[in-house]
Amino acid sequence: MKMLLDGQWIDRDKKIDVIDPYDNSVIDTVPCGSNEDARTALSCVAAAFEITKKMSVYDRAQILYKTAQIINDRLEEFATIIAREGSKTINEARKEASRCGNTLIVAAEESKRILGETIPFDSFPGGEKRRGYYYRFPIGVVLAITPFNDPLNLVAHKLGPAVAAGNAVILKPATVTPLSAIKLVEAMVEAGLPPQAIQLITGYGSDIGDVLVSDERVRMISFTGGVEAGKHIAGKAGIKKIGMELGSDSPVIVWKDADLDLAVESCVSGSFWAAGQNCIGVQRLLIHEDIYDEFKEKFVAQTKQYKIGDKLKDDTDMGPMITEKEAERVEKWVKEAADKGATVLTGGGRKGALMEPTVLENVPADATIHCEEVFGPTVNLYRINDLDEAIAEANALPYGLLAAVFTSNVDVAFKAAYDLDCGGVMINDSTDYRLDSMPFGGVKYSGLGREGLKFSLQEMTEPKVICFNLPKM
Numbered sequence: 251m252k253m254l255l256d257g258q259w260i261d262r263d264k265k266i267d268v269i270d271p272y273d274n275s276v277i278d279t280v281p282c283g284s285n286e287d288a289r290t291a292l293s294c295v296a297a298a299f300e301i302t303k304k305m306s307v308y309d310r311a312q313i314l315y316k317t318a319q320i321i322n323d324r325l326e327e328f329a330t331i332i333a334r335e336g337s338k339t340i341n342e343a344r345k346e347a348s349r350c351g352n353t354l355i356v357a358a359e360e361s362k363r364i365l366g367e368t369i370p371f372d373s374f375p376g377g378e379k380r381r382g383y384y385y386r387f388p389i390g391v392v393l394a395i396t397p398f399n400d401p402l403n404l405v406a407h408k409l410g411p412a413v414a415a416g417n418a419v420i421l422k423p424a425t426v427t428p429l430s431a432i433k434l435v436e437a438m439v440e441a442g443l444p445p446q447a448i449q450l451i452t453g454y455g456s457d458i459g460d461v462l463v464s465d466e467r468v469r470m471i472s473f474t475g476g477v478e479a480g481k482h483i484a485g486k487a488g489i490k491k492i493g494m495e496l497g498s499d500s501p502v503i504v505w506k507d508a509d510l511d512l513a514v515e516s517c518v519s520g521s522f523w524a525a526g527q528n529c530i531g532v533q534r535l536l537i538h539e540d541i542y543d544e545f546k547e548k549f550v551a552q553t554k555q556y557k558i559g560d561k562l563k564d565d566t567d568m569g570p571m572i573t574e575k576e577a578e579r580v581e582k583w584v585k586e587a588a589d590k591g592a593t594v595l596t597g598g599g600r601k602g603a604l605m606e607p608t609v610l611e612n613v614p615a616d617a618t619i620h621c622e623e624v625f626g627p628t629v630n631l632y633r634i635n636d637l638d639e640a641i642a643e644a645n646a647l648p649y650g651l652l653a654a655v656f657t658s659n660v661d662v663a664f665k666a667a668y669d670l671d672c673g674g675v676m677i678n679d680s681t682d683y684r685l686d687s688m689p690f691g692g693v694k695y696s697g698l699g700r701e702g703l704k705f706s707l708q709e710m711t712e713p714k715v716i717c718f719n720l721p722k723m
């Protein structure tokens with residue numbers, strides 16, 4: 251597949267293989283974009299913004315509706331690409347493709363609600379004869395950098411609101427999963443987006459990132475990825491807006507009065523969705539001691555039922571990790587925890603990129619798997635007996651994306667909701683619940699700003715004040 255620069259789909263002699271991590275087959279290739287290509291993308295953006303800022307809201311919305319329609323009409327094609335280039339099973343991929351259609355429709359709807367308001371200039375002496383208002387103006391050029399784990403919908407979470415707002419975009423998708431992003435851009439162009447309005451560059455972030463990120467023509471970086479790349483980008487960005495959707499270590503409190511079956515089912519799925527490569531995937535389960543043994547027994551039993559293997563088979567529950575190297579890392583972290591005294595209740599094994607769904611208990615506080623984002627199919631169980639201590643434990647790590655609590659006691663739910671330090675608290679759901687239109691983002695190392703169409707549109711637009719001085723009034 252090709253990249254899109256200056257309105258042309260182009261290839262390069264130097265290519266990157268896109269590999270299916272299940273069987274290591276090469277699915278396709280993409281051009282290995284260079285710094286020169288990055289400069290070409292940047293040199294086109296001023297002209298691109300001249301096009302996009304003049305497009306009417308109607309036209310922008312129609313492009314997004316039509317793109318959603320294309321995706322919905324070819325759902326299986328999009329799902330197959332997601333499943334092949336990434337970790338998701340075909341069922342997980344179908345859900346992502348269908349969510350992507352919804353993301354674009356909501357972006358289209360929100361484009362009609364980019365509102366301003368009148369300003370009471372006469373609220374301070376001297377302003378009696380002034381009248382005015384503000385409206386929200388597109389920010390300009392948005393640089394969208396996306397991760398591998400939701401290779402379609404997380405791209406839509408940037409392109410959808412950027413187009414809805416009237417911005418020009420440079421997109422740099424994850425190098426291991428660029429195909430879904432390219433298909434999405436193709437669909438947008440098919441739906442009527444002027445090809446000059448979007449620059450799509452494939453290539454290694456470590457090579458071409460600095461040129462893109464540090465350029466002054468970029469007015470906003472919308473980044474989703476890991477903390478390390480996030481820190482690097484923030485250090486290079488200079489004076490521009492930065493939206494950061496980073497990692498987490500999602501804690502879930504299971505209180506003694508919880509509906510256990512609901513909690514177990516929801517947390518098993520939340521732990522192992524996309525082979526645990528999910529920014530809101532359950533990592534730490536803090537379980538009340540009164541129900542700990544029963545919860546553990548049911549949780550481990552359900553985990554053992556998981557069928558891992560071929561992503562394209564309808565009855566596969568979990569696919570491989572994104573690369574064998576990543577699976578090796580997780581296996582190593584499990585071994586390190588076990589060496590330090592943790593008990594592996596199930597899993598821990600690995601074959602190639604396929605890491606078994608793994609459940610641990612008695613994990614010591616100095617184990618990497620306790621203190622770092624795992625981003626793999628493992629979950630730690632902890633015994634708790636006091637709500638304040640559980641909340642303190644949940645808040646103890648430097649992340650704060652989503653947290654969750656299972657309880658039938660409204661007081662427990664409210665206390666947890668207020669005291670958990672994060673961007674959102676799910677009550678009687680695991681952390682792995684997200685509606686694409688809700689404000690989504692985190693505190694601490696989990697990020698800066700919020701996504702979720704309406705909120706992304708706020709981030710990707712700026713208020714512009716218009717004031718009429720009317721001395722003859």
Ligand code: NAP
Nearest residue numbers: 396397398423424425454455459475476479495496497529
């Ligand atoms: P990553 O390694 O940080 O990469 C993310 C993106 O950043 C990729 O496109 C990558 O390009 C690019 N990149 C890396 N270094 C760069 C640089 N110096 N300059 C510019 N771009 C650079 O993350 P990942 O492994 O793809 O994704 C996993 C992480 O994303 C996890 O930490 C996860 O929690 C987080 N995540 C967060 C959310 C959220 O909404 N909060 C959602 C999903 C994932 P290359 O691919 O070429 O390296």
